[in-house]
Amino acid sequence: MKPPEEKETYHLIFPEQYPLPPRIQELSRLNTELSLSYQENTLIIREAPPYAFRDYENFLLRLPGFTEELFFQLEELNDETHFEFDDNEEVIVKMSTFALISLLTGAVLTSLFIWAKSRKSGRVYTEDGGYMLESPDGKHLHRMADISYIAYSKASQEEQASWYSRIPIAPSLAVEIVSAKRGLKPALKKMKDIWMANGTELGFVICPFSKKIYIFEISKESYTEQSIFEDFTHPDLPGYKENFSEYAKKIK
Structure with a gap:
């Protein structure tokens, strides 16, 4: 019998100013294609079938109340991961390729x-x-x-x-x-x-x-x-x- 494939998992350290314990239920509700859990202030992210990481180049994290300043801190805390952010409470996490x-x-x-x-x-x-552009409505677009x-x-x-x-x-x-x-x-x-x-x-x-x-x-x-x-x-x-x-x- 062929063993099941191991699911890819991502660990993201979040700034202390964005504590995960009081938010985890809301984050799970907003990100239904992902399976979310946490350990202290590290968010543990797994795919929630039928969604599969291998089919996509990145995944979206909906983060209520997430600001540009928090985004800068997220980048510093996870310097081996590439992110994009449009100042709209959504962070794009770019995944590795083959x-x-x-x-x-x-x-x-x-x-x-x-x-x-x-x-x-x-x-x-x-x-x-990375680029920081300004959209017509004045938001900063952090893109690569x-x-x-x-x-x-x-x-x-x-x-x-x-x-x-x-x-x-x-x-x-x-x-x-x-x-x-x-x-x-x-x-x-x-x-x-x-x-x-x-x-x-x-x-x-x-x-x-x-x-x-x-x-x-x-x-x-x-x-x-x-x-x-x-x-x-x-x-x-x-x-x-x-x-x-x-x-x-x-x-x-």
């Missing part, structure tokens, strides 16, 4: 880095380069792109070198790589509603599951798409040409 997706991400990152360096046109950032690029024509080399922590402007190019079977729709929505809506000029959603690249341009209302098996070029990236089919073939 090896083939990591290889694809590395290939895209490396090719863009070499291209940008050869042209001396801008800087390429990894997911660790899997890969991003900021042209020196948008922010000079000196200005970019002066950024100590969060990047205060939208990137020239944002790249989101779909790392889970149910991740395409959220990635397309994030590209449209977060990056393009806040000043990004060009966005790529690369999906090894659908075998397509989805291309967003600031001048167009809708995205276009192409096969991931075709060489990828774009007029806004002069001289850039790459093919990512080697990795897509292995992902089902």
